[in-house]
Amino acid sequence: MLVDLIQQLFNGLVIGSIYTLVALGLTIIFGILGIAHFAHGSVAMFGGYLTFFFIQQFGIGLFPAMAVAMAVGALLGVVLERVAYHPVRNAPPINAFIIALGLTLIIEKANLLVFGVDQVIIPTGFDRVFNIGGVTLPELRVYILGIAAFLVVAMTILINRTWMGMAVRAVAQNRPAAILMGINVNTVSMFVFGLSSALGVAAGVLVGALFAVAPGVSGGLVVKGFAVLILGGLGSIPGAIIGGLVLGVSEAFASAFVSSAYKDVIAFLLMIGVLLIKPEGLMRRRSNR
Amino acid sequence: MLTVTNLRIAYGGAEVVHGVSLEVGEGECVALIGPNGAGKSSLLKAVCGLIKPTAGNIVFEGADITGMAGHEVARRGIAMCPEGRQMFPEMTVMENLRLGAYRRRKEDISAEIEEVMTLFPRLRERASQMAGTLSGGEQEMVAISRALMAKPQLCIFDEPSLGIAPKVVDEIEDTLVKIKALGVTVLLVEQAVSMALRVADRAYVLEAGEVVAAGTSAEMSSDPRVQRAYLGA
Amino acid sequence: MNRLCMLAVTTALALLPQMATAAEKTLTVGVSDALSGGGAVYGEPQRRAINLAIEQINAGGGVHVGEDTYKLKTIEYDDKADPTEATNVARKLIDRDGVKFLMGYCCSASTGAVASIIGREDVIMLVGTAGARAITAAGNDNVFRTRPPGDYSGAAAGRFIASKGVKRLGVLATRDVALFTQYRDALIEAFEAEGGEVVALETFGGQDRDMSAQLTKLRGLEPDGYFISGYVEQVAFAYRQAYELGITAPRYGFSGGSAEQFLSVASSEALEGVWDLIAIEFNADALGDTAKAYAKAYEERWDAYPTPNSAFAYDQVYVLRDALEAAGTVELDDVKKALRNLAVPEETVLEYLPVDGKMFDPKGQAYISNGAFQFHNDKWDFVTKLPSDSAAYSAYFQTITK
Ligand SMILES: Nc1ncnc2c1ncn2[C@@H]1O[C@H](COP(=O)(O)OP(=O)(O)O)[C@@H](O)[C@H]1O
Numbered sequence A: 001m002l003v004d005l006i007q008q009l010f011n012g013l014v015i016g017s018i019y020t021l022v023a024l025g026l027t028i029i030f031g032i033l034g035i036a037h038f039a040h041g042s043v044a045m046f047g048g049y050l051t052f053f054f055i056q057q058f059g060i061g062l063f064p065a066m067a068v069a070m071a072v073g074a075l076l077g078v079v080l081e082r083v084a085y086h087p088v089r090n091a092p093p094i095n096a097f098i099i100a101l102g103l104t105l106i107i108e109k110a111n112l113l114v115f116g117v118d119q120v121i122i123p124t125g126f127d128r129v130f131n132i133g134g135v136t137l138p139e140l141r142v143y144i145l146g147i148a149a150f151l152v153v154a155m156t157i158l159i160n161r162t163w164m165g166m167a168v169r170a171v172a173q174n175r176p177a178a179i180l181m182g183i184n185v186n187t188v189s190m191f192v193f194g195l196s197s198a199l200g201v202a203a204g205v206l207v208g209a210l211f212a213v214a215p216g217v218s219g220g221l222v223v224k225g226f227a228v229l230i231l232g233g234l235g236s237i238p239g240a241i242i243g244g245l246v247l248g249v250s251e252a253f254a255s256a257f258v259s260s261a262y263k264d265v266i267a268f269l270l271m272i273g274v275l276l277i278k279p280e281g282l283m284r285r286r287s288n289r
Numbered sequence B: 001m002l003t004v005t006n007l008r009i010a011y012g013g014a015e016v017v018h019g020v021s022l023e024v025g026e027g028e029c030v031a032l033i034g035p036n037g038a039g040k041s042s043l044l045k046a047v048c049g050l051i052k053p054t055a056g057n058i059v060f061e062g063a064d065i066t067g068m069a070g071h072e073v074a075r076r077g078i079a080m081c082p083e084g085r086q087m088f089p090e091m092t093v094m095e096n097l098r099l100g101a102y103r104r105r106k107e108d109i110s111a112e113i114e115e116v117m118t119l120f121p122r123l124r125e126r127a128s129q130m131a132g133t134l135s136g137g138e139q140e141m142v143a144i145s146r147a148l149m150a151k152p153q154l155c156i157f158d159e160p161s162l163g164i165a166p167k168v169v170d171e172i173e174d175t176l177v178k179i180k181a182l183g184v185t186v187l188l189v190e191q192a193v194s195m196a197l198r199v200a201d202r203a204y205v206l207e208a209g210e211v212v213a214a215g216t217s218a219e220m221s222s223d224p225r226v227q228r229a230y231l232g233a
Numbered sequence C: 001m002n003r004l005c006m007l008a009v010t011t012a013l014a015l016l017p018q019m020a021t022a023a024e025k026t027l028t029v030g031v032s033d034a035l036s037g038g039g040a041v042y043g044e045p046q047r048r049a050i051n052l053a054i055e056q057i058n059a060g061g062g063v064h065v066g067e068d069t070y071k072l073k074t075i076e077y078d079d080k081a082d083p084t085e086a087t088n089v090a091r092k093l094i095d096r097d098g099v100k101f102l103m104g105y106c107c108s109a110s111t112g113a114v115a116s117i118i119g120r121e122d123v124i125m126l127v128g129t130a131g132a133r134a135i136t137a138a139g140n141d142n143v144f145r146t147r148p149p150g151d152y153s154g155a156a157a158g159r160f161i162a163s164k165g166v167k168r169l170g171v172l173a174t175r176d177v178a179l180f181t182q183y184r185d186a187l188i189e190a191f192e193a194e195g196g197e198v199v200a201l202e203t204f205g206g207q208d209r210d211m212s213a214q215l216t217k218l219r220g221l222e223p224d225g226y227f228i229s230g231y232v233e234q235v236a237f238a239y240r241q242a243y244e245l246g247i248t249a250p251r252y253g254f255s256g257g258s259a260e261q262f263l264s265v266a267s268s269e270a271l272e273g274v275w276d277l278i279a280i281e282f283n284a285d286a287l288g289d290t291a292k293a294y295a296k297a298y299e300e301r302w303d304a305y306p307t308p309n310s311a312f313a314y315d316q317v318y319v320l321r322d323a324l325e326a327a328g329t330v331e332l333d334d335v336k337k338a339l340r341n342l343a344v345p346e347e348t349v350l351e352y353l354p355v356d357g358k359m360f361d362p363k364g365q366a367y368i369s370n371g372a373f374q375f376h377n378d379k380w381d382f383v384t385k386l387p388s389d390s391a392a393y394s395a396y397f398q399t400i401t402k
């Protein structure tokens, strides 16, 4: 029984760490620009396809392919910000909302056109399985947890310890004051989209290695990402980290102790619960903003 | 140092500042006083590039900065301690201060940190506390210090005494005097008029978007209209 | 004279269309199948198999219906395995293209939607791989299906698992596809009738690729066998994750995917030894020389090895040919009657088990043999046929409607 509990916890943390990566990107964009960037999942899938393409076409390893794809993703993010969202930054929020929906369709269709309809599984070669006292730890899942943890820590350091990161937080917390400090909000927006898209691509690659990159996956990812945002608090970075893990583990436990049929319902029950009890999210203080 | 000429500001067609001109000379401390809604904050925001004026000119150190982006203005050396303090609430006091020095982020700023900590010893105790959890007076200290961290050529204060306990207002007055003594050029907006006139060299009176009186602080203090309207005489 | 003249002209006119077409008549059949999207792994091979059979028949002189000889040709549409799309395709084929014979139909949901409206139409619908029971159980007299319903194979599979000594079975199955749920229910019923116990029934949804939580739960109940069913990709992920969870008890399944399809998701180690308990679809090892000839012809024509399900569609074409020739007319009522009394055509690839000597039972359902296949060294090995009683099942089948 304990073994199963630990196993489910491990399973949940692996999935949750991917949710966290998705949610981190969504939350910093929401924090800075107040945009619900629905196309994030499609960007993630694009990164997954691209990584697969690099591995197949140039025979490079998973990690270099992933790094290049993240860089391309970052560039794509900057372009999206400039071309799609920047022009409507002063318009009513409904404009950005419509743009977000449009972008989702465009990127999704572009993925279909370029990469086809077939599901793609990113080959990793990480096929070993470690067994510790009955708890099985597949190599790939351990790496996924490691990669996600590395990216989360790197991003946290970037946001907490660098001037750019401080600028990002400043814009999120008080935009006019940030401008008064001499922070260029445009630069920050582009940076945030770049960073967020790179993280999204990383999530897409991990999904593609563990499961598959395929049409229809992106929608699920974005829904889970926003569920995490509501769980952890809109715009909150610690909220995204904790929220993602909580969601992943809750889903695993729901399958184990309630019913596998209700696995997906659990995300929404959690969301509703949090909205009722702590509407500002798990990781936000009530007083702020 | 700062010359504002015939500045007009409107919000969605409704003009609130109707052709205001004023000047702040190098090393001077100038007060801008007037009732609520006169357009003082709007004028300051236009100077700092947070809003665009509909007409008129703003010249800072010989360069036309009218309509320039806010961060560009800040980089040229105008710092503002805004109305309502405008903390970064989920950052520590220290981070708020460091952000004040954003335009000097490639330089060593430890000396300036030390300086403002000496100015407001309370901040030293609060350095790692979230700014959002501070009292109003403490936040004002952070706001003032943050503006000073930029080592600005011109430092603008928008009602630093608003909503602050009287004891702390005295402290703020002392600080303003010290800042002036450091040779920083100051543009001070205040409704605590007697305090403002004690600190400033000159003053403008703004009413309903127009300058209705101007002169040295001494002149203003003895102006019967000012006495009646603002000094409760 | 005048009268005679009129008569001559009328006769000539009446003969004209016949004379014009007597040389070569064409019979158009409509093909509706999933040619893109997830269902295309089943639908596209069916389309190819139909075209192969038609080319063979045409090359062999066509279909001899009474005095006439027909060449066959197709009009093909992609129904994307989607119910709405498939209904639209059916309307297009019937109303616009005026087609009388529909074939293809790989996927349950889309086919079920068409089957539910087809009873009112003047057409004959030949269903291939779509396995949901209701498609023929509903009892429309113009629907005929080569693939047996899921639960027909499920019962045989349940008995087989019990015969392998499994006492406690953990079940993981897709929850919302009728074919799989019916198979699973029949399997559980037969397995329990043999004295087995199902420790838990876990499910997954149509988009799920992560069954780790369900498998972990099953693993904790320590069954001595697992049964996993659903579409290929999902079952392959389940096997991959079962392997990751260190599950070594025998794994039985029902999905009918090719070895390549499984290997594109899971490693050979993860798949080694798993069973697929299915109606014996096309399989060159399990079936005889006709199957080998089919594989050869298909490969030559399409430059790809036929998928197991493709033969359901291939056989449809020969069924239609024999029925037309037996009827001696293209009149629908006569063709329907001929189909009901049809003996198994010579050229069919699959091993049909006729009921009362007839390929289709009164509900238009055909039955084939069931088999156990085991994954070994990166391919499916045919191990044994499962005891299957088509007459008994058919008798039961006549009593249900969904
Ligand atoms: N963002 C805004 N939109 C519309 N009207 C505004 C806005 N900000 C200020 N105002 C109006 O402009 C006038 C001047 O306001 P303000 O500059 O804040 O005055 P003061 O700082 O002197 O109290 C007021 O009537 C106020 O209502």
Ligand SMILES: [Mg+2]
Residues within 6 Å of the ligand: B040, B041, B042, B083, B159
């Ligand atoms: Mg004001």
